[in-house]
Amino acid sequence: MLFNSIDFAVFLPIVFVLYWFVTQGRLRLQNLLIVAASYLFYGWWDWRFLSLILFSTLVDYTVGLALKDVENQRKRKLWLLASIFVNLGLLGFFKYYNFFAENFAAAFSFFGSPIKTGSLHIILPVGISFYTFQTMSYTIDVYRRKLEPTRDFIAFTAYVSFFPQLVAGPIERAANLLPQFYRKREFSYAIAAEGMRQILWGLFKKVVIADNAADFANLIFNHSDQYPGSVLFLGGVFFAFQIYCDFSGYSDIAIGTARLFGFELMRNFAFPYFSRDIAEFWRRWHISLSTWFRDYVYIPLGGSHGSAWIRIRNTFIIFVVSGFWHGANWTFVAWGALNALYFLPLLLTRRNRMHLDIIGHGRVLPPLKETLKMLLTFTLTVIAWIFFRAENMGHAISILREIGSASLFTLPGGHHFAGTSLDPGVMFLLLGLFILAEWLGRSRPFALSHFAAHRWWGFRWFAYMMIIVLIGLFAQTTESPFIYFQF
C-alpha cells in the first residue's frame, strides 16, 4: 500500500479509529491491531512476502531469547552469526544474487575462462533492506547486552513490522522503538496535530515536488545524448530534489503517522541540502541508515581511531557498503566511493565535525562564505547523484563528460523540457517556494512546523490551505511508488 494512495487514505482512519476507540487502551490489543494492520499494509503489495517478514521475526525473536539464556561467549557469538547469516542471506539472495552471478561470469570471461551462471527472475520484496537492518539491530544490541531481549512476541512482531516505517524506514533501533510497544499509549492532541502537519508536508514533498521533479529528471536522463551539459546538470539538480523530497517525504509521512498512534520515530532528514560540507551532509541525510552503519560497522572496525590508512580504509568501507545497500549496481558503489572521496580530506584534516550548528542560525540569510560552501556542497552531491540515477557506469560518465564540456554554458530553453506534464516555469516556481519554506523552517524538525508555530490560527490555517491547494493543483495524478521501495 502506498502512502500516496486512496487505499491508504481509507486504511489510516479505519486503523486509527479501531486503535483508539475499539481497543479501549488495552496495550496487548493495540499491539495486536498494529501487527494485523501492518501485515495487511504489506500484504496489499504482495501477501506472499509476508512469510519472509514472519520468518525474519521468528529468527530474531528466538536468537534474542537464546542470547539471554546463554552465557558462553563463543555460543553467544554463534547465535549472533546465525541471525546475521539468515538476515543477510535473505537480503543477499533477493537483492544481490543476479548481480554476483553476472559479475562472476563477466570476470571469468575477462580472464579467458567463460562460465555459465543462471540468472533468476527474482522479485525484490519491498522494504527487505529496511526491516532486515532493523531486526539485526535488535540482535546485535542484545548480543552487546545493551538491550534486554523481549519475551513479548506480539510486541516484537509489531516492532519489526510497524507499518508506518516498514517499507522505507526510518530504520529504527530496537532500543528506541521496542520499549514503546511495552508502554501504555496516551493520546496527545499536540503530538497528533504535529503528526498531521508532518503527514501533510511529507505528502506535498512527494506528490508535488518529487513526482514533478521526477518527470523532468526522467526526461533528461532518458535522452541524455540529446542535451547540452547545462541541461544535464539541471537533470542532476532535478534528481537531487526528486530523491530528497521522495525519501524525506516518505519519512515525514511515516513519522507523522506513527505520532497518530502515540509513537515517536527517529528523525531521518535534517535539511541536508543546507550543509556546508559533505560531513555535515551525511549527518543530515538518511540519518537512520548513516547512524546504523556508524554503530554497527564503522565503530567496530575502529572508526576514526588508528592510523591514517585505517581511517581511509574504514571510510571507504562504510561509504561503499552504504552505496551497495541501495542496490546491486556498480553505479551505487561508485556513488558511495565518490562520497568517500569527498569525505576523506575532511576526515584526514580532522575538519569533519566543523559544522554542528544550523547554517545562518538566527539570521535571514547566511554569510557569503557559508553560502558559497553550501552551494559547493550541493554541487558535489549533484555530481554524485548522477551516478546514483544513471542506468550504468557508461551512462554516468557520458553525462559527466558532457557537463565538463563547453556545452555547460549553453543556456537551457523551454524546448529542452518539451514533454513534461508541468510547465518548466511552474516547476521552478514550486522549487523556489519549497526551498524558501525549507530555509525558513531549517531550525525545526520539518519545514511546516515553522509556519505552525505562528500564534494566529488564521496564518496557520492559511499555510495549510496553501499546501493543500498546491497539492490539488500540481500533484501528479498517477500514484507513483516511492524510490526507496526498490532498495
Next chain:
Amino acid sequence: MHKELSHFLRRLLLFAGFALPVYWLCIVVTGELLPQRYRENLSYLRGAYGHTFTRMQEAGATHDAGILFLGSSHTYRGFDTRIFAKHGFKTFNLGSSSQTPIHTRALLYRYLDGLNPDVVIWEVYPETFMLDGVEASLDLISNDHNDRYSAGFLLQNSNIKVLNTLLFSIYRNTIWPRYNQKEQGKKGMDTYIPGGYVERDMACFRYEAPEKPVEKVYKPSQIRAFQKSLAMLQKRHIRVILVQAPVTRGLYATFASHQAFDSLMHASGEYYNFNDIMQLDDSLHFFDAHHLNHEGVALFNRTLIKEVFEK
C-alpha cells in the same frame, strides 16, 4: 485521553469544514484566472474537441432516435447520420471522446428515455475496456450537465483532476449557466453534423510501421458496466448490435488477443468485427491510426447497413 481525542477530532472536522469551501474557491479563482498550462490538474475543456457540448445539447432535445450510436471517438467520427438517413434510418450519434462502458452507462441513464431508440449500435473498441476513464470523465463533466453520475466518475477514477474539474464545472453551471453556451460548428478541420457525427476535412494517413503486439488487460469495472448496460437495454427490448469499427491494419496488429475479445463480444450479443469483414487501405481510408476519413466512413457505413439490416 478521550478529551484530547475528541478535541483532536473536533478540530479536524472544523478544519475540513473550513478547507472544503476555501479549496473550492481556490479552484474557481485558478480556473478563471490562469491559462491551462499553469493549472495542470484543472482540465475544464468546454468545447475543446469532439463537439461533445453541442452533441449533448442536441441529445437532450432529440426524441425517438430510431438507431442510437454509442462509443468513443470511433463512433462520432465513424457513423455518419446522413448516410443512414439516406437509407431511411433516423439516428443519433452519442459518441464522446474515449467513452468507456462506465461513461456509456451514465449517458444511457441520462438520455435513453428521451432518445427512445429501437436499436443501439455500440462501437466496442477493445481499448475502452482497459481505460481508467479520466479523459472521458473530464470531457463529460465539462460538456454535459452534472448529476450523481458525475460523482460516480469521481469515485471510479479517484483522480484529483476529475475532482477539480467537477468542482469548477459545478460552479460554472450554477453561477454562469449561460456561459459559453454556443460551440462553433466548424472547428479547425472538424465540422459538426446535426445528429452527432463529426466530419473531418478530407485527409489521408501516412503509414507507420506497426508496434509489437501486446496483451491487453481489461478492467473488471468496465466489463461489469458493459454487462449491466446490456442487461438494461435488453430489459427494454432494444436490439443491441455490438460493432468493432475498422482501424488501420497497423493499429489492429498491436492487439495480441483478438480472439479472446471477439469471443467475449459474441457471448455478449450480436457482434460484428468490421476489421475482419472489410478490407480497407490504411493510407486511403483513414486520417489517423484510429479514425476513418470521408471515404472510409462511407464505405464502412454502407457495409454495416448491408451486413446488419439488409442481409
